[in-house]
Amino acid sequence: MKPIVTLTINPTIDLATTVxxxxPEHKLRCEPERRDPGGGGLNAARVIRELGGESLALYPRGGSTGDLLEQLLEQKGLRRWPIVxxxxxRENFTVAEKKSGREFRFVMPGPTLSEKEWQACLESLSTVAADADYIVxxxxxxxxxxxxxYARVARVARKxxxxxxxxxxxxxxxAALEEGVFFAKPNRKEFRxxxxxxxxxxxxxxAAARSFLEQGRAELLVVSKGADGALLTTREGQFSATPPPVETHSSVGAGDSFVGGMTFGLASGLSPQEAFRWGIASGxxxxLSAGTDLCRRADVERLLTQVQPVRLA
Known part of the structure; x- marks a missing residue:
């Protein structure tokens, strides 16, 4: 398998704690925190590596928090291409409330990138993806x-x-779908x-998913439905799958884990239907993981046996 290139244009350090x-108003005494490198592409890269694949992460980083991000990625053993x-x-943080079991997620906007900086990301993508089969x-x-x-990214990928x-x-x-992509994964609200x-x-x-694919803007479409699972639409057919029941410790990174798992499956040569199983199991x-941790391979392999997509008529 060639390394899967991931692009994260707004990475973060994800901090998680429990109270x-x-x-309101009172000081909230937190339990010891954990920090993980985050952002969609970086999370996907972490999952791909966890599952046994190779990834190469491209991302901008800056300041003292950017230095910390670099250290965290080094600890994860990820191959990377940072743009200074x-x-x-930015830093995002998640607070789990013991009394209710609820999660409170606070997401920062991130640093403002200059045209020179985001253009450098596109130019670097052309370099690092020169021999890539997949870009996430x-x-x-x-x-x-x-x-x-992302429409510009689509043009780079096509080239x-x-x-x-x-x-x-x-x-x-x-905008990206107007250029055309291989695989898109909106959730139900985004798709609606x-x-x-x-x-x-x-x-x-x-019906809407079939109509979308007929427009030629993607070859694979997965519409995620949260606890109800997901719908995969390809030119060969449609498949629905529901996740196995588990005790939820944190929902942070579940969608990114799905993307990383399914892309790992596709890059491994599996059919879209089989890769879909890896996505569901990974998400x-x-x-099962606490805070900002992501999926573990042992859990994915165990859950994989419980995921059986159903072909729709």
């Missing part, structure tokens, strides 16, 4: 990055004959907003 109860920027890498572009855009950035896996939302997703139609009914969702396995 007894979230209340003038701003400070995932996550929100940093301030200052144009809304058509390099690489398959682009895209996981984002809103206008950046729409993109298609401008109701998709809450399973039959309506399946579900992430729920």
């Amino acid at each position: 007894a109860e979230v209340t 920027i003038s701003g400070h890498t 572009a995932s996550g929100s855009l940093a301030p200052g990055v144009p809304v058509d950035f 390099q004959n690489a398959r682009l896996v895209l996981d984002t939302s809103g206008e950046p997703l729409r 907003d993109m298609m401008g139609t109701q998709v809450d009914d399973p039959a309506a969702l399946a 579900t396995a992430a729920l």
